[in-house]
Amino acid sequence: MFTANPDRTQHVTLAVWLVDRVGIDGRVSVGYLLAALLLIIAAGTELEFGIDAGGKSLESIAAPLSK
DSSP, X not given: OOOXXXXXXXHHHHXXXXXXXXXXXXXXXXXXXXXXXXXXXHHHHHHHHOOOOTTOOHHHHSXXXXX
16 A cells, blocks of 8 residues: 655655545644644743743742742
8 A cells, every 4th residue: 555655745645545534624634733833832932931940949939929
């Protein structure tokens, strides 16, 4: 069915064949694109608002809420 080919088009062809075989329409692709967009937005948000908290205690990162 599929030959060993290092070309990237083999993966696309396999994906198209699986979608056609199962009978799934473009909604799956739209879902994956939406998830990718949300991940990109989350990465940008982390880059903008993220803090360097690795290996630090909570008290050294943020002030206590109760005094």
